[in-house]
Amino acid sequence: MSALRPMLATATDHLPTGPDWVHEVKWDGVRVLVDVRAGAGAARMTSRNGNVVTPAWPDLSEPPLGDRDVLVDGEVIALNERGVPDFRTLQHRMHVRRAADAARLADSIPATLMVFDLLRLDGDDLTGRPLAERRELLAGLGMTGWQVPASYDDGAMLWDATLQQGLEGVVSKRVTSRYRFDTRSRDWLKRAHRxxxxxxxxxxxxxxxxxxxxxxxxxxxxxxxxxxxxxxxxxxxxxxxxxxxxxxxxxxxxxxxxxxxxxxxxxxxxxxxxxxxxxxxxxxxxxxxxxxxxxxxxxxxxxxxxxxx
Missing domain, CATH: 2.40.50.140 (Nucleic acid-binding proteins)
Known part of the structure:
Protein backbone atom coordinates (compact mmCIF):
# COMPACT_ATOMS: atom_id res chain seq x y z
CA MET A 1 0.00 0.00 0.00
CA SER A 2 1.35 3.42 -0.93
CA ALA A 3 2.12 5.89 1.84
CA LEU A 4 -0.42 8.55 2.73
CA ARG A 5 0.39 12.13 1.81
CA PRO A 6 -0.95 15.13 3.72
CA MET A 7 -3.59 17.62 2.65
CA LEU A 8 -2.01 20.87 1.46
CA ALA A 9 -3.09 24.51 1.61
CA THR A 10 -3.54 26.84 -1.37
CA ALA A 11 -1.61 30.11 -1.42
CA THR A 12 -3.62 33.31 -1.06
CA ASP A 13 -2.87 37.03 -0.99
CA HIS A 14 -5.53 37.81 1.63
CA LEU A 15 -6.90 36.02 4.68
CA PRO A 16 -10.58 35.05 4.80
CA THR A 17 -12.78 36.47 7.52
CA GLY A 18 -15.92 35.44 9.33
CA PRO A 19 -17.09 32.57 11.54
CA ASP A 20 -16.53 29.94 8.84
CA TRP A 21 -12.76 30.16 9.29
CA VAL A 22 -10.11 29.57 11.96
CA HIS A 23 -6.49 30.65 11.70
CA GLU A 24 -3.23 29.02 12.79
CA VAL A 25 0.44 29.93 12.75
CA LYS A 26 2.23 28.79 9.61
CA TRP A 27 5.25 26.92 10.95
CA ASP A 28 8.60 27.03 9.14
CA GLY A 29 9.39 23.35 9.51
CA VAL A 30 9.01 19.86 8.02
CA ARG A 31 5.53 18.47 7.43
CA VAL A 32 4.91 14.93 8.73
CA LEU A 33 2.13 12.42 9.18
CA VAL A 34 2.66 10.42 12.38
CA ASP A 35 1.05 6.98 12.59
CA VAL A 36 0.85 5.06 15.87
CA ARG A 37 -0.77 1.65 15.56
CA ALA A 38 -2.21 0.00 18.65
CA GLY A 39 0.34 -2.40 20.08
CA ALA A 40 3.19 -1.21 17.84
CA GLY A 41 4.86 0.79 20.62
CA ALA A 42 6.42 3.34 18.29
CA ALA A 43 5.45 6.10 15.90
CA ARG A 44 5.97 5.89 12.14
CA MET A 45 6.66 9.26 10.57
CA THR A 46 6.32 10.01 6.85
CA SER A 47 7.11 13.19 4.92
CA ARG A 48 4.78 15.11 2.61
CA ASN A 49 6.28 13.05 -0.24
CA GLY A 50 5.41 9.78 1.49
CA ASN A 51 8.97 8.93 2.55
CA VAL A 52 9.61 7.32 5.94
CA VAL A 53 11.57 9.82 8.07
CA THR A 54 11.25 8.23 11.54
CA PRO A 55 15.02 7.62 11.98
CA ALA A 56 15.74 11.37 11.72
CA TRP A 57 13.58 12.22 14.74
CA PRO A 58 14.33 9.84 17.65
CA ASP A 59 13.33 12.57 20.12
CA LEU A 60 9.82 12.68 18.66
CA SER A 61 9.11 9.01 17.98
CA GLU A 62 7.89 8.17 21.51
CA PRO A 63 4.05 8.29 21.33
CA PRO A 64 2.68 10.64 24.00
CA LEU A 65 -0.44 8.46 24.34
CA GLY A 66 1.41 5.18 24.69
CA ASP A 67 0.02 2.41 22.49
CA ARG A 68 -3.21 4.25 21.73
CA ASP A 69 -4.09 4.11 18.03
CA VAL A 70 -3.72 7.56 16.40
CA LEU A 71 -2.82 9.20 13.10
CA VAL A 72 -1.94 12.89 13.29
CA ASP A 73 -0.80 15.63 10.91
CA GLY A 74 1.78 18.13 12.06
CA GLU A 75 5.03 20.00 11.55
CA VAL A 76 8.46 19.30 13.00
CA ILE A 77 10.12 22.58 14.00
CA ALA A 78 13.41 23.69 15.53
CA LEU A 79 14.36 27.11 16.83
CA ASN A 80 17.24 29.18 15.46
CA GLU A 81 19.53 31.44 17.46
CA ARG A 82 16.77 34.05 17.61
CA GLY A 83 14.29 31.62 19.12
CA VAL A 84 12.19 31.48 15.95
CA PRO A 85 11.22 28.31 14.02
CA ASP A 86 13.59 28.04 11.06
CA PHE A 87 13.56 25.40 8.33
CA ARG A 88 17.30 25.80 7.74
CA THR A 89 18.03 24.83 11.33
CA LEU A 90 16.25 21.53 10.64
CA GLN A 91 18.21 20.84 7.47
CA HIS A 92 21.09 19.49 9.54
CA ARG A 93 18.75 16.77 10.83
CA MET A 94 16.12 15.97 8.25
CA HIS A 95 18.21 13.70 5.99
CA VAL A 96 20.08 11.84 8.74
CA ARG A 97 19.37 8.10 8.94
CA ARG A 98 22.21 6.67 11.11
CA ALA A 99 20.92 6.19 14.65
CA ALA A 100 24.09 7.50 16.32
CA ASP A 101 24.13 10.68 14.21
CA ALA A 102 20.41 11.25 14.76
CA ALA A 103 20.79 10.89 18.53
CA ARG A 104 23.73 13.32 18.60
CA LEU A 105 21.85 15.92 16.57
CA ALA A 106 18.75 15.49 18.72
CA ASP A 107 20.84 16.73 21.66
CA SER A 108 22.35 19.71 19.83
CA ILE A 109 19.31 20.68 17.71
CA PRO A 110 16.19 19.69 19.68
CA ALA A 111 12.98 19.44 17.67
CA THR A 112 9.32 19.88 18.55
CA LEU A 113 6.31 18.28 16.88
CA MET A 114 3.41 20.71 16.44
CA VAL A 115 0.28 18.56 15.93
CA PHE A 116 -2.58 20.45 14.26
CA ASP A 117 -4.93 17.72 13.02
CA LEU A 118 -6.26 14.35 14.20
CA LEU A 119 -7.07 11.91 11.40
CA ARG A 120 -7.61 8.60 13.20
CA LEU A 121 -8.34 7.76 16.83
CA ASP A 122 -8.73 4.30 18.35
CA GLY A 123 -9.35 2.81 14.92
CA ASP A 124 -11.97 5.38 13.86
CA ASP A 125 -11.30 7.29 10.63
CA LEU A 126 -11.93 10.97 11.39
CA THR A 127 -11.10 12.44 7.99
CA GLY A 128 -14.75 12.71 7.02
CA ARG A 129 -15.62 14.76 10.08
CA PRO A 130 -15.41 18.59 10.04
CA LEU A 131 -12.22 20.27 11.14
CA ALA A 132 -13.87 21.82 14.20
CA GLU A 133 -14.74 18.36 15.51
CA ARG A 134 -11.29 16.93 14.76
CA ARG A 135 -9.63 19.85 16.56
CA GLU A 136 -11.89 19.44 19.58
CA LEU A 137 -10.99 15.77 19.85
CA LEU A 138 -7.29 16.59 19.42
CA ALA A 139 -7.35 19.22 22.17
CA GLY A 140 -9.00 16.73 24.53
CA LEU A 141 -6.28 14.09 24.22
CA GLY A 142 -3.95 15.83 26.68
CA MET A 143 -0.75 15.09 24.76
CA THR A 144 2.59 15.55 26.50
CA GLY A 145 5.79 15.66 24.47
CA TRP A 146 3.97 16.69 21.30
CA GLN A 147 2.41 20.16 21.21
CA VAL A 148 -1.05 21.15 19.98
CA PRO A 149 -0.83 24.79 18.80
CA ALA A 150 -3.75 27.16 19.29
CA SER A 151 -6.14 28.29 16.57
CA TYR A 152 -7.69 31.76 16.45
CA ASP A 153 -10.90 33.36 15.21
CA ASP A 154 -9.19 36.64 14.28
CA GLY A 155 -6.97 36.18 11.25
CA ALA A 156 -5.96 39.84 11.01
CA MET A 157 -4.75 39.81 14.60
CA LEU A 158 -2.71 36.65 14.00
CA TRP A 159 -1.28 38.08 10.78
CA ASP A 160 0.00 41.14 12.63
CA ALA A 161 1.29 39.07 15.56
CA THR A 162 3.22 36.63 13.38
CA LEU A 163 4.77 39.53 11.47
CA GLN A 164 5.95 41.18 14.70
CA GLN A 165 7.34 37.90 16.04
CA GLY A 166 9.18 36.99 12.84
CA LEU A 167 7.08 33.89 12.18
CA GLU A 168 6.44 32.52 8.70
CA GLY A 169 2.80 33.46 8.26
CA VAL A 170 -0.76 32.20 8.73
CA VAL A 171 -2.83 29.20 7.57
CA SER A 172 -6.61 29.72 7.48
CA LYS A 173 -8.90 26.67 7.55
CA ARG A 174 -12.61 26.32 6.95
CA VAL A 175 -14.17 24.92 10.13
CA THR A 176 -16.38 22.54 8.14
CA SER A 177 -13.55 21.18 5.99
CA ARG A 178 -12.98 17.45 5.68
CA TYR A 179 -9.46 16.08 5.43
CA ARG A 180 -8.50 14.87 1.96
CA PHE A 181 -5.13 13.15 1.60
CA ASP A 182 -2.77 14.16 -1.21
CA THR A 183 -4.93 17.16 -2.17
CA ARG A 184 -4.23 20.87 -2.37
CA SER A 185 -7.47 22.34 -1.10
CA ARG A 186 -9.02 25.78 -1.10
CA ASP A 187 -10.57 24.90 2.26
CA TRP A 188 -7.08 25.55 3.62
CA LEU A 189 -5.41 28.82 2.63
CA LYS A 190 -1.84 29.90 3.41
CA ARG A 191 -0.26 33.33 3.39
CA ALA A 192 3.42 33.95 4.11
CA HIS A 193 5.01 37.20 5.16
CA ARG A 194 7.32 38.97 2.74
Missing amino acids: HRGTFVVGGWRPQVGTDDRLAAVLVGEVTPDGLAYRGRVGSGITGATARRLQEMLAPLTRTDSPFSDEVPRVDASGTTWVEPVVVVDVDTHGPGYDRLRQPSFQGVRSDLTPEDL
Whole structure:
Protein backbone atom coordinates (compact mmCIF):
# COMPACT_ATOMS: atom_id res chain seq x y z
CA MET A 1 0.00 0.00 0.00
CA SER A 2 1.35 3.42 -0.93
CA ALA A 3 2.12 5.89 1.84
CA LEU A 4 -0.42 8.55 2.73
CA ARG A 5 0.39 12.13 1.81
CA PRO A 6 -0.95 15.13 3.72
CA MET A 7 -3.59 17.62 2.65
CA LEU A 8 -2.01 20.87 1.46
CA ALA A 9 -3.09 24.51 1.61
CA THR A 10 -3.54 26.84 -1.37
CA ALA A 11 -1.61 30.11 -1.42
CA THR A 12 -3.62 33.31 -1.06
CA ASP A 13 -2.87 37.03 -0.99
CA HIS A 14 -5.53 37.81 1.63
CA LEU A 15 -6.90 36.02 4.68
CA PRO A 16 -10.58 35.05 4.80
CA THR A 17 -12.78 36.47 7.52
CA GLY A 18 -15.92 35.44 9.33
CA PRO A 19 -17.09 32.57 11.54
CA ASP A 20 -16.53 29.94 8.84
CA TRP A 21 -12.76 30.16 9.29
CA VAL A 22 -10.11 29.57 11.96
CA HIS A 23 -6.49 30.65 11.70
CA GLU A 24 -3.23 29.02 12.79
CA VAL A 25 0.44 29.93 12.75
CA LYS A 26 2.23 28.79 9.61
CA TRP A 27 5.25 26.92 10.95
CA ASP A 28 8.60 27.03 9.14
CA GLY A 29 9.39 23.35 9.51
CA VAL A 30 9.01 19.86 8.02
CA ARG A 31 5.53 18.47 7.43
CA VAL A 32 4.91 14.93 8.73
CA LEU A 33 2.13 12.42 9.18
CA VAL A 34 2.66 10.42 12.38
CA ASP A 35 1.05 6.98 12.59
CA VAL A 36 0.85 5.06 15.87
CA ARG A 37 -0.77 1.65 15.56
CA ALA A 38 -2.21 0.00 18.65
CA GLY A 39 0.34 -2.40 20.08
CA ALA A 40 3.19 -1.21 17.84
CA GLY A 41 4.86 0.79 20.62
CA ALA A 42 6.42 3.34 18.29
CA ALA A 43 5.45 6.10 15.90
CA ARG A 44 5.97 5.89 12.14
CA MET A 45 6.66 9.26 10.57
CA THR A 46 6.32 10.01 6.85
CA SER A 47 7.11 13.19 4.92
CA ARG A 48 4.78 15.11 2.61
CA ASN A 49 6.28 13.05 -0.24
CA GLY A 50 5.41 9.78 1.49
CA ASN A 51 8.97 8.93 2.55
CA VAL A 52 9.61 7.32 5.94
CA VAL A 53 11.57 9.82 8.07
CA THR A 54 11.25 8.23 11.54
CA PRO A 55 15.02 7.62 11.98
CA ALA A 56 15.74 11.37 11.72
CA TRP A 57 13.58 12.22 14.74
CA PRO A 58 14.33 9.84 17.65
CA ASP A 59 13.33 12.57 20.12
CA LEU A 60 9.82 12.68 18.66
CA SER A 61 9.11 9.01 17.98
CA GLU A 62 7.89 8.17 21.51
CA PRO A 63 4.05 8.29 21.33
CA PRO A 64 2.68 10.64 24.00
CA LEU A 65 -0.44 8.46 24.34
CA GLY A 66 1.41 5.18 24.69
CA ASP A 67 0.02 2.41 22.49
CA ARG A 68 -3.21 4.25 21.73
CA ASP A 69 -4.09 4.11 18.03
CA VAL A 70 -3.72 7.56 16.40
CA LEU A 71 -2.82 9.20 13.10
CA VAL A 72 -1.94 12.89 13.29
CA ASP A 73 -0.80 15.63 10.91
CA GLY A 74 1.78 18.13 12.06
CA GLU A 75 5.03 20.00 11.55
CA VAL A 76 8.46 19.30 13.00
CA ILE A 77 10.12 22.58 14.00
CA ALA A 78 13.41 23.69 15.53
CA LEU A 79 14.36 27.11 16.83
CA ASN A 80 17.24 29.18 15.46
CA GLU A 81 19.53 31.44 17.46
CA ARG A 82 16.77 34.05 17.61
CA GLY A 83 14.29 31.62 19.12
CA VAL A 84 12.19 31.48 15.95
CA PRO A 85 11.22 28.31 14.02
CA ASP A 86 13.59 28.04 11.06
CA PHE A 87 13.56 25.40 8.33
CA ARG A 88 17.30 25.80 7.74
CA THR A 89 18.03 24.83 11.33
CA LEU A 90 16.25 21.53 10.64
CA GLN A 91 18.21 20.84 7.47
CA HIS A 92 21.09 19.49 9.54
CA ARG A 93 18.75 16.77 10.83
CA MET A 94 16.12 15.97 8.25
CA HIS A 95 18.21 13.70 5.99
CA VAL A 96 20.08 11.84 8.74
CA ARG A 97 19.37 8.10 8.94
CA ARG A 98 22.21 6.67 11.11
CA ALA A 99 20.92 6.19 14.65
CA ALA A 100 24.09 7.50 16.32
CA ASP A 101 24.13 10.68 14.21
CA ALA A 102 20.41 11.25 14.76
CA ALA A 103 20.79 10.89 18.53
CA ARG A 104 23.73 13.32 18.60
CA LEU A 105 21.85 15.92 16.57
CA ALA A 106 18.75 15.49 18.72
CA ASP A 107 20.84 16.73 21.66
CA SER A 108 22.35 19.71 19.83
CA ILE A 109 19.31 20.68 17.71
CA PRO A 110 16.19 19.69 19.68
CA ALA A 111 12.98 19.44 17.67
CA THR A 112 9.32 19.88 18.55
CA LEU A 113 6.31 18.28 16.88
CA MET A 114 3.41 20.71 16.44
CA VAL A 115 0.28 18.56 15.93
CA PHE A 116 -2.58 20.45 14.26
CA ASP A 117 -4.93 17.72 13.02
CA LEU A 118 -6.26 14.35 14.20
CA LEU A 119 -7.07 11.91 11.40
CA ARG A 120 -7.61 8.60 13.20
CA LEU A 121 -8.34 7.76 16.83
CA ASP A 122 -8.73 4.30 18.35
CA GLY A 123 -9.35 2.81 14.92
CA ASP A 124 -11.97 5.38 13.86
CA ASP A 125 -11.30 7.29 10.63
CA LEU A 126 -11.93 10.97 11.39
CA THR A 127 -11.10 12.44 7.99
CA GLY A 128 -14.75 12.71 7.02
CA ARG A 129 -15.62 14.76 10.08
CA PRO A 130 -15.41 18.59 10.04
CA LEU A 131 -12.22 20.27 11.14
CA ALA A 132 -13.87 21.82 14.20
CA GLU A 133 -14.74 18.36 15.51
CA ARG A 134 -11.29 16.93 14.76
CA ARG A 135 -9.63 19.85 16.56
CA GLU A 136 -11.89 19.44 19.58
CA LEU A 137 -10.99 15.77 19.85
CA LEU A 138 -7.29 16.59 19.42
CA ALA A 139 -7.35 19.22 22.17
CA GLY A 140 -9.00 16.73 24.53
CA LEU A 141 -6.28 14.09 24.22
CA GLY A 142 -3.95 15.83 26.68
CA MET A 143 -0.75 15.09 24.76
CA THR A 144 2.59 15.55 26.50
CA GLY A 145 5.79 15.66 24.47
CA TRP A 146 3.97 16.69 21.30
CA GLN A 147 2.41 20.16 21.21
CA VAL A 148 -1.05 21.15 19.98
CA PRO A 149 -0.83 24.79 18.80
CA ALA A 150 -3.75 27.16 19.29
CA SER A 151 -6.14 28.29 16.57
CA TYR A 152 -7.69 31.76 16.45
CA ASP A 153 -10.90 33.36 15.21
CA ASP A 154 -9.19 36.64 14.28
CA GLY A 155 -6.97 36.18 11.25
CA ALA A 156 -5.96 39.84 11.01
CA MET A 157 -4.75 39.81 14.60
CA LEU A 158 -2.71 36.65 14.00
CA TRP A 159 -1.28 38.08 10.78
CA ASP A 160 0.00 41.14 12.63
CA ALA A 161 1.29 39.07 15.56
CA THR A 162 3.22 36.63 13.38
CA LEU A 163 4.77 39.53 11.47
CA GLN A 164 5.95 41.18 14.70
CA GLN A 165 7.34 37.90 16.04
CA GLY A 166 9.18 36.99 12.84
CA LEU A 167 7.08 33.89 12.18
CA GLU A 168 6.44 32.52 8.70
CA GLY A 169 2.80 33.46 8.26
CA VAL A 170 -0.76 32.20 8.73
CA VAL A 171 -2.83 29.20 7.57
CA SER A 172 -6.61 29.72 7.48
CA LYS A 173 -8.90 26.67 7.55
CA ARG A 174 -12.61 26.32 6.95
CA VAL A 175 -14.17 24.92 10.13
CA THR A 176 -16.38 22.54 8.14
CA SER A 177 -13.55 21.18 5.99
CA ARG A 178 -12.98 17.45 5.68
CA TYR A 179 -9.46 16.08 5.43
CA ARG A 180 -8.50 14.87 1.96
CA PHE A 181 -5.13 13.15 1.60
CA ASP A 182 -2.77 14.16 -1.21
CA THR A 183 -4.93 17.16 -2.17
CA ARG A 184 -4.23 20.87 -2.37
CA SER A 185 -7.47 22.34 -1.10
CA ARG A 186 -9.02 25.78 -1.10
CA ASP A 187 -10.57 24.90 2.26
CA TRP A 188 -7.08 25.55 3.62
CA LEU A 189 -5.41 28.82 2.63
CA LYS A 190 -1.84 29.90 3.41
CA ARG A 191 -0.26 33.33 3.39
CA ALA A 192 3.42 33.95 4.11
CA HIS A 193 5.01 37.20 5.16
CA ARG A 194 7.32 38.97 2.74
CA HIS A 195 9.93 41.45 3.92
CA ARG A 196 11.66 44.09 1.81
CA GLY A 197 15.33 44.93 2.25
CA THR A 198 17.86 47.10 0.42
CA PHE A 199 21.12 45.57 -0.79
CA VAL A 200 24.15 46.28 -2.99
CA VAL A 201 24.90 44.32 -6.17
CA GLY A 202 28.36 42.74 -6.22
CA GLY A 203 28.10 40.50 -9.27
CA TRP A 204 25.82 38.91 -11.84
CA ARG A 205 25.35 35.47 -13.33
CA PRO A 206 24.30 34.54 -16.88
CA GLN A 207 21.34 32.48 -17.92
CA VAL A 208 22.12 28.76 -18.14
CA GLY A 209 23.39 27.93 -21.61
CA THR A 210 24.62 31.45 -22.32
CA ASP A 211 27.62 33.54 -21.33
CA ASP A 212 26.18 36.99 -21.69
CA ARG A 213 22.49 37.15 -20.74
CA LEU A 214 21.97 38.28 -17.16
CA ALA A 215 19.69 36.01 -15.14
CA ALA A 216 20.58 36.74 -11.50
CA VAL A 217 22.53 39.14 -9.32
CA LEU A 218 24.63 38.51 -6.22
CA VAL A 219 23.85 40.98 -3.46
CA GLY A 220 25.36 42.00 -0.15
CA GLU A 221 24.58 44.00 2.96
CA VAL A 222 26.69 46.96 4.01
CA THR A 223 28.29 46.24 7.39
CA PRO A 224 31.13 47.83 9.42
CA ASP A 225 33.37 45.03 8.10
CA GLY A 226 32.50 45.58 4.46
CA LEU A 227 29.94 44.18 2.03
CA ALA A 228 28.67 40.91 3.55
CA TYR A 229 27.37 38.37 1.03
CA ARG A 230 23.65 37.69 1.41
CA GLY A 231 22.75 35.59 -1.60
CA ARG A 232 21.77 35.25 -5.23
CA VAL A 233 18.57 36.83 -6.59
CA GLY A 234 17.03 35.60 -9.83
CA SER A 235 13.28 35.73 -9.28
CA GLY A 236 11.79 38.90 -10.74
CA ILE A 237 14.67 39.47 -13.19
CA THR A 238 13.40 38.84 -16.72
CA GLY A 239 13.00 40.57 -20.05
CA ALA A 240 13.45 44.33 -19.97
CA THR A 241 14.49 44.27 -16.29
CA ALA A 242 17.37 41.93 -17.06
CA ARG A 243 18.51 44.04 -20.03
CA ARG A 244 18.46 47.29 -18.03
CA LEU A 245 20.39 45.71 -15.18
CA GLN A 246 22.99 44.31 -17.55
CA GLU A 247 23.47 47.69 -19.21
CA MET A 248 23.88 49.29 -15.81
CA LEU A 249 26.39 46.72 -14.57
CA ALA A 250 28.49 46.26 -17.73
CA PRO A 251 30.75 49.32 -17.14
CA LEU A 252 31.34 48.26 -13.53
CA THR A 253 33.10 44.94 -14.23
CA ARG A 254 36.07 44.06 -12.01
CA THR A 255 38.31 41.01 -11.66
CA ASP A 256 37.73 40.08 -8.02
CA SER A 257 34.83 39.71 -5.62
CA PRO A 258 33.77 42.89 -3.80
CA PHE A 259 32.33 40.90 -0.88
CA SER A 260 34.19 40.93 2.42
CA ASP A 261 33.41 37.27 3.11
CA GLU A 262 33.73 34.17 0.96
CA VAL A 263 31.01 33.56 -1.62
CA PRO A 264 30.04 29.85 -1.86
CA ARG A 265 31.53 28.17 -4.90
CA VAL A 266 28.11 27.30 -6.30
CA ASP A 267 27.31 31.03 -6.47
CA ALA A 268 30.78 32.31 -7.40
CA SER A 269 31.29 29.97 -10.35
CA GLY A 270 30.57 31.80 -13.60
CA THR A 271 29.87 35.12 -11.87
CA THR A 272 30.98 38.44 -13.33
CA TRP A 273 32.07 40.66 -10.43
CA VAL A 274 31.18 44.35 -10.41
CA GLU A 275 31.99 47.44 -8.39
CA PRO A 276 29.50 47.58 -5.50
CA VAL A 277 27.66 50.79 -6.36
CA VAL A 278 24.22 49.68 -7.62
CA VAL A 279 21.57 49.53 -4.87
CA VAL A 280 18.47 47.34 -5.23
CA ASP A 281 15.37 46.39 -3.27
CA VAL A 282 14.65 42.71 -2.65
CA ASP A 283 11.63 41.03 -1.10
CA THR A 284 12.48 38.03 1.07
CA HIS A 285 10.72 35.37 3.09
CA GLY A 286 11.72 36.42 6.61
CA PRO A 287 14.37 38.88 7.86
CA GLY A 288 17.43 38.41 10.02
CA TYR A 289 19.24 35.55 8.27
CA ASP A 290 22.73 35.26 6.82
CA ARG A 291 21.28 34.24 3.44
CA LEU A 292 18.16 35.63 1.78
CA ARG A 293 15.22 33.24 1.73
CA GLN A 294 13.18 32.99 -1.47
CA PRO A 295 14.38 36.43 -2.64
CA SER A 296 12.53 38.36 -5.33
CA PHE A 297 14.02 41.36 -7.16
CA GLN A 298 11.88 44.51 -6.81
CA GLY A 299 13.90 47.21 -8.51
CA VAL A 300 16.95 49.49 -8.58
CA ARG A 301 17.13 52.26 -5.97
CA SER A 302 18.59 55.11 -8.00
CA ASP A 303 17.90 57.41 -5.04
CA LEU A 304 20.32 55.55 -2.78
CA THR A 305 24.06 54.84 -2.71
CA PRO A 306 25.88 52.22 -0.63
CA GLU A 307 27.02 55.03 1.66
CA ASP A 308 23.35 55.77 2.44
CA LEU A 309 22.96 52.25 3.77
